[in-house]
Amino acid sequence: MRALFIGGTGTISSAITRQLLKQGVELYLLNRGSRNELLPKDAHILQADINDEYYVALLIESLNFDVVVDFIGFEPAHVERDYRLFRGKTKQFIFISSASAYQKPLSDYRITEGTPLSNPYWQYSRDKIACEEYLMNQYRDHGFPVTIVRPSHTYDERSIPLGVHGSNGSWQVAKRMLENKPVIVHGDGTSLWTMTHNSDFAKGFIGLLGNIHAIGETVHITSDETVTWNQIYEIIADALGVKLNAVHVPSVFLAACSKQDLRGSLLGDKANSVVFDNSKLKRLVPGFAATTRLDQGIKHTVEYILTHPEYQREDPEFDQWCDEVISTMQQGFAKLNS
Template sequence: MKALFIGGTGTISSAITRQLAEQGHELYVINRGRRNDRLPDGVRALTADINDEAQVAGLIDGMRFDVVADFIAFEPAQLERDYRLFAGKTKQFMFISSASAYQTPLSDYRITEGTPLSNPYWLYSRNKIACEEYLVKMYREDGFPITIVRPSHTYDERSIPLGVHGRKGTWQVAKRMLENKPVIIHGDGTSLWTMTHNSDFAKGFIGLMGNIHAIGESVHITSDETVTWNQIYEIIADSLGVELRAVHVASEFLAECGDIDYRGGLLGDKANSVVFDNAKLKRLVPDFVATTRLDQGLKATIRNILEHPELQQEDPEFDAWCDRVVGAMEAAARAVKEG
């Protein structure tokens, strides 16, 4: 199989790239070359800014692909560019959308591909919906061979997946745990969530590549395992060898007092209980199964981060914000008690 990835070194795409290389497929990636040291041997890098349409058109002149996949498109204009570049050059075009595009709040916590797409809380999700709508239009009107893939919360060995964190990633939350500081969990921590290791996501994605039954379809790829946020944070604390000191804070409060977009990330996504039905994926890819249990995957991630200090990016600004939020909650509780 001859494939071209726009991106190829991110959390989701890196595992797919690695598995395709191991299987001996002919893979090209288009990116700016900043993280190409992560590419496996045999993967061919086309160094370019995908937004420079003329440059990319020159690089792929005369080339045809079995699959083209865009991992870094977020707005319809970027898909319009992809259509101009790849219409007639690929047998399948795969777009990475987002499970956050599904109806928020949900009318039924069990999510299938038939769940309506609607998210009034998060512009990111609405843009993904608009991207999907454009691609479906081009499939219906012009036969552009699309497959839409919706990941949920996918993680790898380089970052701890969490609900509330700062702009510089999630290490600071782990650092707070190691320092016996309280950590913030949105809501009461009992809402249901699904996390998927990127190696499991890759198995489902590769099964959709070159799959004639996936043309014109939208498919989500997630684990079948569902846990609460309290369980997630307990697993992380246990992996660090510490006791969890959790402070539960309403998502609405965090959205109001945070200087980053907790409204979208929480109210438009992680504050909602979600359980994914992967029956459609398993019909299309009969041998798909997510085999990385969350506690095992998180422990491996944390072990890797502890062994690589370069992955431990501190975030003093977020740390101070956590202290202020925790202090405000404690002060409110005292004020109520004292009347």
């Protein structure tokens, strides 16, 4: 198999890249080269900016692929460009969409690929929906061999998966836990959530490559394990060897007072209960099973980050914001109870 990945070094794609190379797949990575230390040695590197369409067309002029995957397409213009570049040059085109595109609020907490797509809270999700619609139109009208994949919250060893964190990632929350400082948990912490280790995601994804039954289909890839946010934060604290000091803050309050887009990532995603039905994936990829239990995956992630200082990026601004939010909540409670 000859495959081309647009991207290839992110949380989702890196695990897929490693597993494919072990299987001897002829893998090309179209990458700007800004993260050369993460590029695998056994892959063929096509160094280019995918947005430089003319140059990319020259690079791939003599190449044809069994599968092309775009991990970094976010807007309709991106997939329109992909269609121009790869029509007639691949037997399968896979677009990485997002499970955040599913209906918010949900009419049924059990999510299948048939759940309506609608997210009034997050432009990111609406753009992914528009990308899907464009590509499926090309499939229906012109036979473009597209497969849509919708990941949910996927994590690896480089970042602790959380509900609320700053622009520098999750380390500052872990640091607050280690310092016994209070940590914000959105809502009352009882909403249901699904997290998937990237090695498990890769197993399901690789089963879709070259799969004739996946052409023209949309499929999400997640773990079958469902946990509450209270459980998630307890698991992280336990992995750090500390006692959790949680402060529950309404998601609408957090979204209203944050400089970040928590309206999208919380109200349009993590504040909602989600339980995924993976029956379709298991029909397409017989034998698929996510085997990394969340507490095991989090433990490995925490151990990795604690021994790799380069992933311990502090975020003083977020730290101060947490203190201010918690103080405001406590003052409000004190005033109401006085």
